[in-house]
Amino acid sequence: MKKDKQILSVKNLNISFTQYYKGLRAKRVNPIKSLSVTINAGEIMAVIGASGSGKSLLAHAILGILPNNATCGGDIIYCGEPLTEERKIQLRGKEISFIPQSVNYLDPLMRVSEQVKIGLPKKEADKKQKELFLRYGLKEKDGALYPFQLSGGMLRRVLFATSVRDNIKLVIADEPTPGIHPEALSAMLNQLRTFADDGAAVMLITHDIVSALTVCDRVTVLKDGQTIETTMAENFSLDGRNLKHEYSRALWNALPQNSFSIYKEV
Ligand SMILES: Nc1ncnc2c1ncn2[C@@H]1O[C@H](COP(=O)(O)OP(=O)(O)OP(=O)(O)O)[C@@H](O)[C@H]1O
Numbered sequence: 001m002k003k004d005k006q007i008l009s010v011k012n013l014n015i016s017f018t019q020y021y022k023g024l025r026a027k028r029v030n031p032i033k034s035l036s037v038t039i040n041a042g043e044i045m046a047v048i049g050a051s052g053s054g055k056s057l058l059a060h061a062i063l064g065i066l067p068n069n070a071t072c073g074g075d076i077i078y079c080g081e082p083l084t085e086e087r088k089i090q091l092r093g094k095e096i097s098f099i100p101q102s103v104n105y106l107d108p109l110m111r112v113s114e115q116v117k118i119g120l121p122k123k124e125a126d127k128k129q130k131e132l133f134l135r136y137g138l139k140e141k142d143g144a145l146y147p148f149q150l151s152g153g154m155l156r157r158v159l160f161a162t163s164v165r166d167n168i169k170l171v172i173a174d175e176p177t178p179g180i181h182p183e184a185l186s187a188m189l190n191q192l193r194t195f196a197d198d199g200a201a202v203m204l205i206t207h208d209i210v211s212a213l214t215v216c217d218r219v220t221v222l223k224d225g226q227t228i229e230t231t232m233a234e235n236f237s238l239d240g241r242n243l244k245h246e247y248s249r250a251l252w253n254a255l256p257q258n259s260f261s262i263y264k265e266v
């Protein structure tokens with residue numbers, strides 16, 4: 001696949017919810033106001049922002065899994081064409097791969113090895129699933145277990161294994177690494193890098209900016225459902241003087257390892 005080709009373009013995304021309370025009184029909330037992000041083939045775009053800034057909603061809008069009471073505006077273009085609700089259903093789990101934030105996305109009643117096999121070509125599903133378990137430090141016998149029998153860290157690895165498929169063009173990873181020990185963390189980040197190097201566009205939603213910077217190309221900063229800035233990863237360095245927006249600098253300088261740097265307005 002040609003690199004630098006735009007795979008995903010989200011323009012002026014707007015998401016609101018109608019909430020009913022006290023019987024019939026309706027209230028609208030509008031957590032995503034004007035959010036834009038583009039990702040090219042071969043690129044990892046980290047998406048960062050405080051809790052509640054709209055990162056997961058962005059992911060869910062692209063995948064077509066927003067709750068029913070959500071209203072969505074703006075444009076989502078995938079490979080040059082509007083990503084309609086039908087196309088979302090058609091493509092997710094195939095060309096568009098999702099690593100969800102919550103392990104609740106796993107089926108509680110299905111053995112985890114079976115869940116990793118979903119979407120794999122039948123003939124090689126067994127072999128591939130075992131390879132993926134090995135790659136992410138899961139034991140072969142763990143495959144026979146149900147989600148409730150695995151630890152949080154193990155479930156994250158299972159989720160990651162479910163995302164590795166051939167012919168992926170877009171990967172959306174929503175906070176894929178919390179509670180993961182350092183070795184598995186780097187295996188997962190390397191896997192995201194491999195997806196990108198093989199030509200996919202990768203969206204890495206995370207709170208862990210420092211780990212993300214080891215693999216990502218660009219960073220989009222969100223605040224209150226709006227894009228604050230998109231910048232090259234290398235601008236997250238020193239005291240953040242190359243970042244355009246005050247808020248991005250504040251996020252960067254709030255990290256414990258940066259707290260001693262002298263922050264001056266530039
Ligand atoms: N179904 C819903 N109805 C109403 N508001 C919602 C709904 N889902 C999410 N929100 C609101 O939208 C905002 C953004 O939520 P979102 O889950 O995208 O945040 P996030 O950036 O992923 O946060 P975190 O880092 O904690 O995962 C939040 O204020 C949340 O309360």
Ligand code: NI
Nearest residue numbers: 055056057101
């Ligand atoms: Ni989230």
